[in-house]
Amino acid sequence: MMLKIAVCFLTVMLTHMAVAKGPKLVWFTEDYPPFNYHVNGQVEGIAIQALKLIYRDLDWDFDDNDVMLLPWPRAYQMTLSNHNACIFSMTYTEERAKLFQFIGPTMDNHIAIIGHKETSYHLSNLRSIGDLKIGVVKNDIGHQLLRQSGIDKESLVFLASGFELVQMLKLKRIDLIAYGDVIARYQFKRAGINPKHYRIVMPLRSSYLGFACNKAIDKKIIDQMNDALKVIRSRQPEIFDPEYFYGQTE
Numbered sequence: 408m409m410l411k412i413a414v415c416f417l418t419v420m421l422t423h424m425a426v427a428k429g430p431k432l433v434w435f436t437e438d439y440p441p442f443n444y445h446v447n448g449q450v451e452g453i454a455i456q457a458l459k460l461i462y463r464d465l466d467w468d469f470d471d472n473d474v475m476l477l478p479w480p481r482a483y484q485m486t487l488s489n490h491n492a493c494i495f496s497m498t499y500t501e502e503r504a505k506l507f508q509f510i511g512p513t514m515d516n517h518i519a520i521i522g523h524k525e526t527s528y529h530l531s532n533l534r535s536i537g538d539l540k541i542g543v544v545k546n547d548i549g550h551q552l553l554r555q556s557g558i559d560k561e562s563l564v565f566l567a568s569g570f571e572l573v574q575m576l577k578l579k580r581i582d583l584i585a586y587g588d589v590i591a592r593y594q595f596k597r598a599g600i601n602p603k604h605y606r607i608v609m610p611l612r613s614s615y616l617g618f619a620c621n622k623a624i625d626k627k628i629i630d631q632m633n634d635a636l637k638v639i640r641s642r643q644p645e646i647f648d649p650e651y652f653y654g655q656t657e
Contacts, residue, residue: 508624
């Protein structure tokens with residue numbers, strides 16, 4: 408009897424060890440298509456595909472239950488406060504590099520102030536915003552860039568997601584949005600809005616997207632993931648192309 412118990416215990420332990428292959432990380436993300444978004448209870452998109460390939464190449468087990476889709480402000484704070492947490496997709500900046508360890512690049516990201524083509528807004532610099540209201544998602548790169556530039560909080564309208572940004576822009580509840588150009592165009596399409604009716608009023612920053620992890624995570628893990636990502640980008644560059652992704656999902 409004791410032998411049977413010992414065998415059962417050993418089997419459970421070995422099973423647990425097998426499941427636990429690789430680091431135990433928690434991944435937070437937001438609705439940020441085409442890079443990451445929710446479909447039938449699962450997170451889909453370019454970024455999650457890349458993340459799964461990184462795990463596969465490193466021979467780590469990937470558990471979909473370790474990925475949680477949350478509003479960006481909450482996901483951002485959860486990553487900062489949890490020692491085994493990472494977040495995606497995040498635009499790299501020098502300011503954020505002081506708070507997180509980055510894995511990337513996955514793709515370029517161009518952040519801009521976007522408005523309707525019918526409007527006559529011409530911003531030579533951010534000081535010329537005047538009474539215009541700009542929609543942002545709290546702690547999104549668009550919001551952080553405006554805040555760092557000294558834009559008054561009174562000029563900003565905080566919304567929960569990029570989807571809400573484009574809807575409010577169409578309804579003219581806000582004058583402009585500060586957001587990633589590629590992501591905005593995808594959100595316009597999701598909302599049934601023709602993206603050709605909108606234009607970049609003023610570029611803000613060009614950078615890259617990637618994964619960002621809590622500073623407490625072992626740097627060896629970050630280095631391994633960065634090395635794996637470089638190999639994947641060289642081997643399968645097409646999967647990081649939004650146009651290729653659209654063709655696979657349509």
